Amino acid sequence: MKTKRxxxxxxxxxxxxxxxxxxxxxxxxxxxxxxxFDLSKSYAFITPQVAQAAQDLAMYTNENGGIxxxxxxxxxxxxxxxxxxxxxxxxxxxREGVFIYNFLSTPVTNAALPRAMKDGxxxxxxxxxxxxxxxxxxxxxxxxxxxxxxQQAANDVAFIKGQMGxxxxxxxxxxxxxxxxxxQEPIEILKTLAEKEGFQxxxxxxxLPGSDQSGAWxxxxxxxxxxxxxxxxxxxxxxxxxxxRRNGFPIDRYLSVNWMNEVDINNIxxxxxxxxxxxxxxxxxxxxxxxxxxxxxxxxxxxxxxxESLVRDVYYNLGLAVYTTGFEAARLAIQExxxxxxxxxxxxxxxxxxxxxxxxxxxxxTVTPQDHxxxxxxxxxxxxxxxxxxxxxWSADYIDVVWEVIKESSAKFTVE
Amino acid sequence: MFYRLSGVYHSSLISDSRMFxxxxxxxxxxxxxxxxxxxPFILPSLYLNSYILPWLIWTAAALxxxxxxGWAGQLHLGYAAVMAVGAYSAIHTVRLGVPWEIALIIGGxxxxxxxxxxxxxxxxxxxxxxxLTTLAMQFVMDWVLTHSPTISGGSxxxxxxxxxxxxxxxxxxxxxYYYVALGWCVxxxxxxxxxxxxxxxxxxxxxxxxxxxxxxxxxxxxxxxxLAFAASSFIAGVSGALLVATFYFLAAPEQFSVNVSIQxxxxxxxxxxxxxxxxxxxxxxxxxxxxxxxxLVVTASEELGMQVNVETLAHIPNxxxxxxxxxxxxxxxxxxGKLYGNIRDYLMTWPFDQLRK
Numbered sequence: 001m002k003t004k005r006x007x008x009x010x011x012x013x014x015x016x017x018x019x020x021x022x023x024x025x026x027x028x029x030x031x032x033x034x035x036x037f038d039l040s041k042s043y044a045f046i047t048p049q050v051a052q053a054a055q056d057l058a059m060y061t062n063e064n065g066g067i068x069x070x071x072x073x074x075x076x077x078x079x080x081x082x083x084x085x086x087x088x089x090x091x092x093x094x095r096e097g098v099f100i101y102n103f104l105s106t107p108v109t110n111a112a113l114p115r116a117m118k119d120g121x122x123x124x125x126x127x128x129x130x131x132x133x134x135x136x137x138x139x140x141x142x143x144x145x146x147x148x149x150x151q152q153a154a155n156d157v158a159f160i161k162g163q164m165g166x167x168x169x170x171x172x173x174x175x176x177x178x179x180x181x182x183x184q185e186p187i188e189i190l191k192t193l194a195e196k197e198g199f200q201x202x203x204x205x206x207x208l209p210g211s212d213q214s215g216a217w218x219x220x221x222x223x224x225x226x227x228x229x230x231x232x233x234x235x236x237x238x239x240x241x242x243x244x245r246r247n248g249f250p251i252d253r254y255l256s257v258n259w260m261n262e263v264d265i266n267n268i269x270x271x272x273x274x275x276x277x278x279x280x281x282x283x284x285x286x287x288x289x290x291x292x293x294x295x296x297x298x299x300x301x302x303x304x305x306x307x308e309s310l311v312r313d314v315y316y317n318l319g320l321a322v323y324t325t326g327f328e329a330a331r332l333a334i335q336e337x338x339x340x341x342x343x344x345x346x347x348x349x350x351x352x353x354x355x356x357x358x359x360x361x362x363x364x365x366t367v368t369p370q371d372h373x374x375x376x377x378x379x380x381x382x383x384x385x386x387x388x389x390x391x392x393x394w395s396a397d398y399i400d401v402v403w404e405v406i407k408e409s410s411a412k413f414t415v416e
Numbered sequence: 417m418f419y420r421l422s423g424v425y426h427s428s429l430i431s432d433s434r435m436f437x438x439x440x441x442x443x444x445x446x447x448x449x450x451x452x453x454x455x456p457f458i459l460p461s462l463y464l465n466s467y468i469l470p471w472l473i474w475t476a477a478a479l480x481x482x483x484x485x486g487w488a489g490q491l492h493l494g495y496a497a498v499m500a501v502g503a504y505s506a507i508h509t510v511r512l513g514v515p516w517e518i519a520l521i522i523g524g525x526x527x528x529x530x531x532x533x534x535x536x537x538x539x540x541x542x543x544x545x546x547x548l549t550t551l552a553m554q555f556v557m558d559w560v561l562t563h564s565p566t567i568s569g570g571s572x573x574x575x576x577x578x579x580x581x582x583x584x585x586x587x588x589x590x591x592x593y594y595y596v597a598l599g600w601c602v603x604x605x606x607x608x609x610x611x612x613x614x615x616x617x618x619x620x621x622x623x624x625x626x627x628x629x630x631x632x633x634x635x636x637x638x639x640x641x642x643l644a645f646a647a648s649s650f651i652a653g654v655s656g657a658l659l660v661a662t663f664y665f666l667a668a669p670e671q672f673s674v675n676v677s678i679q680x681x682x683x684x685x686x687x688x689x690x691x692x693x694x695x696x697x698x699x700x701x702x703x704x705x706x707x708x709x710x711x712l713v714v715t716a717s718e719e720l721g722m723q724v725n726v727e728t729l730a731h732i733p734n735x736x737x738x739x740x741x742x743x744x745x746x747x748x749x750x751x752x753g754k755l756y757g758n759i760r761d762y763l764m765t766w767p768f769d770q771l772r773k
Contacts, residue, residue, distance in 0.1 A: 039730035048727045055726075078710055078730030083664060083671050084470055088707045091466040107670035110574045114665035130572035180562045181573040181669070306725055409570055 030073035031330055031341055033058075033323070034098035036089035036112075038081035038105045045234050045263070046315045047104055048306065051076050053319025055305035056294050057327065067327055068334040070341070079103070083111035090115060099343045100326065104128055106182065116141050122346050126322045127258070131185060132410035134373030136351070139410065141343070143350050143372050145325050145365055146281050149257070150402050151376030153186035153229065156255050156279050157193050158397035159380045160227045168199040174225035176216055176232065176240065179205035183231040189405055190229075193398060204228075210236030217243035230256045234264060241268040241276075251275050255380070258282075261314045265383060274385045281378045282321045282362040284314040284388045289359045290324070291317060314388075317361060324358040325365065325374075363394040376402070418763050433613050438764070452598050456591035465590045465663075467704055472594075472601040473659045474703050478683045478695040479604050480651030485681070486690035487617065488644035489624030491547040494534070495652055495680045497557035500672035502527035502653020503660045504567055507667055510578045516661070517582060520654050527653025528646045535645035539638060542627075554674050561669040574668045580661040593662040600658055604651055608692050620644055621690075679703075686741055687751050694753020701752065705740065709733040 035054060037047040051074075058072040066072060075093060079085040086108030090101060101116065102124040103109040109129035116123040123142045125133060131148035133139040147155070161168050175190055177183030187203065194201040202223050204216035210232050217240070220228060228249070232240060237260050244251050252275030265273050286295060291311065298304040299311060310316055333341055333349025350367050353374065357364040365374025377396045381388040419440040426432040436442035456464055481495045506523030510516055538549035561568045569575030580587045580596065587593060611617040619640045622630035627637040660667045679702055687698020710733040717724045748755040 037726075037730075039727050040734055044727070051726050076726045076729075077714065078726075078733070080706065080730075080734070082706075083668070084703065085707050085710075087663070088466040091462050092711070095460075095462050107668055110572070110666060110668045111664050111671070113574075114576070130574060132572070184562070185572070306727075409572070412570060413576065 029097065029340070030071040031067060032073045032075060032093075032096070032098045032100070033326065034089075034093040034101045035074060035076045036079050036086055036093070036101065036103050036108070037076060038108065039076075039078040041081040043081060043105050046259075046261075046318075049310045049313050049315035050104060050319030050322065052304070052306040052310050053316045054323045056298060057320055057323045059305065060294065060297065061327060067330050068339075070334065070339065072327065072330075079105070079108055081105050081108060083107050086112055087115065094119065094121065100124065100330075100346060102126075102322070113139075113142065120343050122343055122350070124322060124326055127318075130409075132406045132413070134371060134376070135406050135410040136367075136369050136372040137410075138413055139372065141347065143329075143367070145322070145350075145353075145367060145372070145374045147258075147363075147376040147378050147396070148373060148402070148406070149182075149185045149231070150189045150405055151373070151396060151399075152257060152279050152378055153189050154193060154398040154402050155376075155378045155396060156229050156380070157190070157197070157199075158395070159255070159279075159392060160229075161197065162392070164226065168197040171197075171199040171227075172202065172223065172225040173199050174202045174204055174220055174223065174228040176204040176206060176213070176220070176228055176230050178210050178232055178236065179207055182233075186229075186231060189398075189402060192401055192405070196398075196401065206232065206236070211239055213239050213243050217247045217249070220249060221247040225253075227253045227255055230254060232256070233259050235267070237264045238267045241272060245272075252277065252382070255279065258318075258378070262312060270383075270385055273383050276383045277391075278381050278383070278388065279378045280314070280381055280388075281376075281394075282314065282317045283360060283390075284317060284381065286312060288317060288361050290320055290361050294320075321358060321362040324361065325353065325356065328353055328356055328358075329367075418766070422765055422768060424764070435609050435613065449602065452602075455598075456594055461590045464594050467707075469590075469594050469597045470659070470663055471699055471704060472597040473655055473663065474680070474683065474699045475696050476597075476601045476604040477652055477655035477659075478680055478687065478699050479608050479692065480648040480655065481680050482684050482687075482690065482692075482695050483608065483611070483620075483651070484644045484648040485684055486688075487611065487620040487624060488641055489620075490539075490641060490644065491543070491681075492550045492645075492648075493547050493674075493677055493681065494550040494552075494554035494557070495648075496672040496674070496676035497554045498527045498531045498649045498652040499656030499659070499676075500557055500561065500667075500669070501530045501649075501656070503656035503667050503672065504561075504575065505653070506657035507575055507577050507660060508567075516580055520657050523657040524650040524653040527656070528650040531649025531652065532642050532646040535642055539641050539645075551674070551677075554677050558669060558673060561672075568669060569667070574666050576666045577660045577664075587662075596662055597658065600654065604655075605692060616640075616643070682741070685751065686744060688753030689751065691751060691753025691757070693756055694751050697752035697756065701740070701744070706733055706737050709736050 033054065035051055037051055038044065039047050054074045058074045061067060062071045075098060077089045079089050086103055090112045100122040103112055106128045109125045113123060113129065120141055125142055125144045126146040129144065131150050133142040133144050134148055160173060164171055190201055202225055204219060206213050206216050230240060237256060241251060244254060255277040258278065258280045260278050286292060295311060299308045329346060329350040330341060332352045333345040336348065336352065337345035351369045353365060353367040355364045355366055363377035367374045375396055377394040379394050380391045382391050419438055421438065424437055436445065455468060477499060481492060484490050484492050502523040505526035506519045509519035509522045534553045538546050541549060562573060587596060619635045622633060622635050623637045623640050630637050664671060683698040683702045684695060686701055688694030713729060713732050717729060744752060
């Protein structure tokens with residue numbers, strides 16, 4: 001029986017050895033981006049697009065000389081949205097020389113954050129994880145470039161204010177949200193703004209997974225809010241659109257969080273969805289130069305990293321936005337501090353990004369040592385039946401109010 | 417040959433009530449313990465801190481669930497919620513300035529109180545109804561965690577654990593965390609090994625087999641069920657707290673959600689109800705195999721130079737893993753522990769039993 005055990009240990013050891021090969025060569029080492037994604041569970045509605053965008057972008061960069069002459073490598077792993085496996089992925093890639101991570105899942109990012117902070121590794125966490133991580137003075141290694149949900153909600157309120165003639169004192173704004181941390185996050189900021197601007201805020205929680213919204217919408221029918229800001233995801237929008245029709249709520253008063261893509265529009269029906277509003281920090285569609293480049297160079301010859309249908313999805317643009325920013329940071333880092341790229345130089349590279357919009361792909365970001373979010377600019381777009389039409393310019397409003405909340409929250413975090 | 421036995425024959429009560437009835441089993445346990453103690457020196461840190469450590473803590477947790485489900489026969493679908501109670505109360509206690517040793521016990525006790533409180537209500541019903549009631553407890557706990565920022569740590573629902581310190585010693589190294597996990601797992605294992613040979617253990621088994629038959633024998637089944645819930649909740653609470661203290665470093669509701677409860681139950685069932693060694697195997701299969709298979713599939717596709725879509729690549733390990741569970745349960749419905757037991761029993765007197773035939 002001992003031999004049995006031995007065989008077992010040897011088998012395990014062999015399995016471990018194959019997956020644990022370590023690299024050491026310095027000079028020709030590629031710049032490695034670790035993508036520990038949830039490709040099989042809750043986040044699978046976005047991760048394939050983002051991973052594909054990162055791979056396309058790396059391919060394009062490598063074919064055009066790399067980042068300051070150094071090739072880029074994208075390592076994609078699945079963690080199935082399980083914190084334990086995310087940590088495992090982090091630890092494994094760490095030993096393969098990766099120091100730039102993206103987990104694209106709130107629970108997993110949360111689980112990996114203490115380790116990244118302790119080890120001093122770059123954590124890209126646009127759109128996921130804790131919002132106060134934009135405070136670069138506390139979260140030195142975390143780069144949530146893009147708007148926080150707080151900033152997004154504040155920008156939404158500013159848009160509504162503009163639509164209502166600059167005065168919100170008689171306005172009534174509804175907030176429909178998934179009743180868990182993702183949806184609850186903006187409530188605080190909305191309450192603060194309601195007090196400041198004098199509008200009436202109505203909250204409509206929807207239980208997970210968002211397929212039952214009838215209670216919330218019949219309340220909305222009674223309350224008649226001027227606008228409804230929506231923090232729902234994927235299928236939640238489709239259910240909401242049905243409920244809007246049933247309750248006679250105009251869809252052009254429905255302002256969605258950035259999580260609304262072509263798939264959702266198709267499910268609602270392109271015609272039916274006409275007028276729906278969305279806050280976003282990336283330009284959607286394929287008219288963006290960089291997306292066009294990808295389509296022309298790769299997808300026209302069938303050489304893309306995945307199916308073309310995923311390119312025609314705003315989350316692909318979002319992935320490009322996240323990774324162009326990351327690549328730009330690496331470029332600045334090598335330019336400033338030379339090779340090899342280290343977590344420290346990568347951090348200062350990020351913090352040197354100024355007014356970068358990836359050639360019209362996204363809201364211009366300026367990352368500073370204080371603000372790792374890059375300014376949090378968004379714009380409001382409206383679906384016209386075929387395209388998203390921007391209604392506003394890239395802008396960020398109520399910045400001081402948002403930062404008050406950020407500071408208050410980040411003060412509670414300490415690195416041990 | 418391996419066990420140097422011609423069979424297990426007891427000639428006295430003392431030999432029958434030994435913890436290890438076969439000397440070779442005891443030797444093996446000691447041998448494994450020694451390997452466990454030496455692990456930080458022989459294993460690379462990756463395997464130590466991202467495979468072995470969670471494996472040990474989850475094993476301790478699974479043993480706790482095995483106590484209530486395997487021994488006392490009460491299906492429990494809210495085990496992760498109990499772990500959450502332990503984790504959150506321990507962390508909050510430490511944040512108030514109480515040392516970790518006491519906080520861990522408070523975490524365990526809090527979990528124990530909440531767990532058995534629920535059991536009081538839940539045990540009025542049996543079987544599937546009980547399972548549903550415990551599931552309700554899981555949902556209540558989920559709701560409480562996502563709706564009370566004071567407990568869950570602000571609007572992001574992540575609560576940082578202060579640095580673990582035991583006996584005045586700050587623990588920050590991989591080896592340190594590992595030894596804490598090992599210590600706890602060994603402690604729980606010893607408790608479970610002893611449970612088998614106590615009146616309590618026998619009473620629990622009696623309750624499991626038929627609670628009214630047990631009542632006729634003078635075993636107060638309600639009392640023992642509550643006791644089982646309380647003891648298992650204590651183990652869950654401390655395991656939850658240690659999981660956060662040594663592995664996650666911060667607590668978030670998703671770490672203790674309903675699918676985690678199902679996972680622990682799967683660990684116990686795949687491992688074998690009422691089997692201690694089975695819990696070790698079950699946890700290894702449910703917790704570690706997905707990651708390992710994932711790594712193997714990725715390596716294999718790289719070695720073979722296959723251009724596999726990342727999404728497909730992510731789903732293959734899931735399929736393999738699911739198939740593995742089905743196959744194992746088809747080969748041996750009583751779980752991995754029984755599978756191991758079969759091999760052990762076959763080898764017990766081998767090769768001499770072959771001569772007899």
